[in-house]
Amino acid sequence: MGLFKKLFTNKEKRKKAEKYKIGMMKTRKNTLSSLKDLLRNSKTIDEDLYVQLEEIFIMADVGVDTVVEFIEELREEVEKENITDPKDLENVIVDKMFELYLKGEVINTNIRYNEGDLTVILFVGVNGTGKTTTIGKLAHKIKSEGKSVMMAAGDTFRAGAINQLKIFGERVGCEVVAKEAGSDPASVIFDAIKKAKDDKIDVLLIDTAGRLQNKKNLMNELGKINRIIERETGSNIYETYLVIDATTGQNGLSQAKIFSEVANITGVVLTKLDGTAKGGIVLAIRNKLNIPISFVGMGEKITDLEYFDIEDYIYGLFSDFFE
Amino acid sequence: MAFEDLTGRFQMALRRLTGKSKLTEKDIDEMMREVRLSLLEADVNYKVVKEFTDDVKKLAYGEKILKGLKPGEHVVKIVNDELTKLMGEEAVELDLKHNGLSIILMVGLQGAGKTTTAGKLANLIRKKHNKKPMLIAADVYRPAAIEQLQTVGEQLDIEVYQEGLIEPDTIIKNGLAYAKENDYDLVIIDTAGRLHIDESMMDEIQRIEKLTKPDEVLLTVDAMTGQDAVNVAESFNKALSITGCILTKLDGDTRGGAALSIRKITGVPIKFAGTGEKLEDIEVFHPERMASRILGMGDILSLVEKATEEIDEDEALSMMEKMMSGKFNYNDLLKQMKMIKRMGKFSGIMKMMPGMKNLGNMDKIDDKQLEYIEAIVGSMTEHERKKPELINRSSSRRNRIANGSGRSYSEINKLVQMLEKQQTMMRRMQGMNPDSLQSMAQGNFEPKKSRSERRSKMKKKGGFRF
Incomplete structure (x- = not known):
């Protein structure tokens, strides 16, 4: 029960996590029944309470399977520890959420830089999740950490995508390697890696076209892109981020699963967390597929990208506990 | 009579139909758990799922189970029907100006x-x-x-x-x-x-x-x-x-x-x-296609579809029997229209209904029209409903019905004509042999040939007259 206590009492931590809360809690008061109220107002731990707990997690888009599993574990814990007061569930729930995400592992989601050599980061995802914007934000972040950055306009399909990336390049102050619209993305990426190496760039961020995971041809194209990267960098260790929109529901799991089949997804970037969606599907993605979350996008400004922090995230989900 | 076989068939079907078990609370609860999870997995909002499953539970209780279906499958049928209703049954068009910007x-x-x-x-x-x-x-x-x-x-x-x-x-x-x-x-x-x-x-x-x-x-x-x-x-x-x-x-x-x-x-x-x-x-x-996608129980739904086709056939046949018996009245007309509406205009079954093709807009019965007809029939006395000729003879009855139902006099006349048409169709069918009845059932119904045509054909065959 240590983590909960730590979160609950550490003021500094709470202040930092406020940012998550602001994004995630906007509609809590009127749409979700408050977890705190639920536990305070329940007299006993009964079936009705479990159903309402289930509701809260499902409303946060945590995968249905994962929620069912979670509630099951909660029941076991309640029985084992002989918990009778609903208020005591607070600790158990928060701790269980940590367990669900951490699974007893130490998760390091920092970018694995290829010290002294080129580090490649590939961005993939379905249409409209915010890949291009995320690249702009991450370029800004990496650059402000003192590294040189280059971008590759690998989305040659969507009208305007190349220019969108070029505008971000200007804002961040880094070069964008691009060809004309409609050209082969693999050739853009080939050129970009070569140029990045020649120019001794530290990090190359590669944009790709949005693709729905059930489009076989487009997924195969991703396989080709991976082969180019591996061949040209001489390494198969590089970050591939799957960009997922926080408003996405259960389909997020299918996205993570099928993208993992053609690419070695090393992390999820959860975007648009500044809306009212909770993005809970990422918990299911971690639970079912072991893919951690690396970054969260929480606004339209170039600085609105944060390293993911599970404590902050859980604080955001349950912040009414901490008030 | 010419269609003994047919009569026998639907009588049998009716017997099979009656005495079937009904959906119990246990059947419904069991299946509803699956339905609920399936809808949640489809990202239907939690509150919507809750309301929806509660509504359907009430609706399903005591429903007669379609033959050939297991209770759970029948629950899925009800769920799918309700989902379709909820989604809206027809595509909604854009509302743009005809002239101007x-x-x-x-x-x-x-x-x-x-x-x-x-x-x-x-x-x-x-x-x-x-x-x-x-x-x-x-x-x-x-x-x-x-x-x-x-x-x-x-x-x-x-x-x-x-x-x-x-x-x-x-x-x-x-x-x-x-x-x-x-x-x-x-x-x-x-x-x-x-x-x-x-x-x-x-x-x-x-x-x-x-x-x-x-x-x-x-x-x-x-x-x-x-x-x-x-x-x-x-x-x-x-x-x-x-x-x-x-x-x-x-x-x-x-x-x-x-x-x-x-x-x-x-x-x-x-x-x-x-x-x-x-x-x-x-x-x-197309909202009606979306319902089954959301429900995601395709296998069961195709089973249900098959069973539903059969039941429609049974119903159509029993309706036909009624018509054959020469006692087709306003009660039957109303029942028939409701049935057609439920089956939808694309249903092959509809073509089985005697005279359907000749009834013009019958295949486009919308809620409003049906409501009007219901109102009109509702304003008739029980006696009038059973004996349509009472209304045919008396304009004061028609006036009373028009006033009572809030519909126009001409609408009442239209309905009277509709029933008459049905009856004419019925009488024509009396002269049919099983073959032509069969072909009618397949949608190739042609009204009985004219007297002179009939006569010339008869003459060729054996030259005798009736």
Whole structure:
């Protein structure tokens, strides 16, 4: 029960996590029944309470399977520890959420830089999740950490995508390697890696076209892109981020699963967390597929990208506990 | 009589039908658990699922189980029927002006697909409604959004009005003036993606709505949206008068439960679906097809469909028996119309009904018409309903019925004629042999030939007369 206590009492931590809360809690008061109220107002731990707990997690888009599993574990814990007061569930729930995400592992989601050599980061995802914007934000972040950055306009399909990336390049102050619209993305990426190496760039961020995971041809194209990267960098260790929109529901799991089949997804970037969606599907993605979350996008400004922090995230989900 | 075999067949069917067990609370509860999980997995909003399953439980209790179905399967049938009802049974068209400039305002969250859809929609309406469309690029926030719309416009050969990155209000005002000068009769305005909780951006879109007075305000929603779809749709619908939704990325493997949530909570119809990356990939949304996709119990549904076809046949046959017996009255007419409505106009069964083809609009019975007929029949006395000739003879009865039902006198006459037609049809059928009855059942019903034709045929055969 240590983590909960730590979160609950550490003021500094709470202040930092406020940012998550602001994004995630906007509609809590009127749409979700408050977890705190639920536990305070329940007299006993009964079936009705479990159903309402289930509701809260499902409303946060945590995968249905994962929620069912979670509630099951909660029941076991309640029985084992002989918990009778609903208020005591607070600790158990928060701790269980940590367990669900951490699974007893130490998760390091920092970018694995290829010290002294080129580090490649590939961005993939379905249409409209915010890949291009995320690249702009991450370029800004990496650059402000003192590294040189280059971008590759690998989305040659969507009208305007190349220019969108070029505008971000200007804002961040880094070069964008691009060809004309409609050209082969693999050739853009080939050129970009070569140029990045020649120019001794530290990090190359590669944009790709949005693709729905059930489009076989487009997924195969991703396989080709991976082969180019591996061949040209001489390494198969590089970050591939799957960009997922926080408003996405259960389909997020299918996205993570099928993208993992053609690419070695090393992390999820959860975007648009500044809306009212909770993005809970990422918990299911971690639970079912072991893919951690690396970054969260929480606004339209170039600085609105944060390293993911599970404590902050859980604080955001349950912040009414901490008030 | 000529159709003994047939009579025997439906009598048997009826016997099979009656005495079937009914759905118990246990059957329903068991299946409802599965249905509930399936709907949640499809991203239907939790509250919608709860209300929906509660409603269906009440509805299903005590229902007669279709033959050939297990209780659980029958519950799925009821669920699917109710889902279809909820989604709306027919596609809802755009409401555009016949003359003058129609305006469509595209709104939605970031990344939902507004820009692409604006282009697709302009192209579709140009073809379908024969309009001359123009696009206005009013997304001045996302980098290169204007260029994206311009590229789409070029590909479709549709003009895009833009003024770069100035106030969207100004661009739109000037754009509309430009469209009028240049004889465009449809303008689609692409606006920036915005969060429904972003007050200043929501103010902006409200201003734009006031300024443009659009014929349609279309909310573009990603089909993959989860539980939050309800918040988004509710907020947009509160701020603007949303006239329809466009569900994008429906060519993915998402079940699209958001469609149901939006429909149920806001009542806004879904008008179009984006079904691919090409600019032709947009379709008028068919709600009835969406219901089974959301439910995601395809195997059971195809079973149900088969069983339903059989039961319809049974019902049709028993109705036919009634007609044959020469006692077809207003009660039967009403029953028949309800049956036809339920079966839908595409049902092959409908063609089995005697005289259907000759009844003109009978295949387009809508709720209103049926309501009117119900009202008229409801204003008849029980005696009149059973003995239609009473009404035929007396204009004062017809007057009374017209007053009682609130329908016009001519509508009463129409209904009287309808019943007469049915009866005529019935009498003609008396002279048919089993073969022609069979062919009628397959939809090839031809009314009995004229007396002279009959006579010439008879003469050839054996030359005797009747």
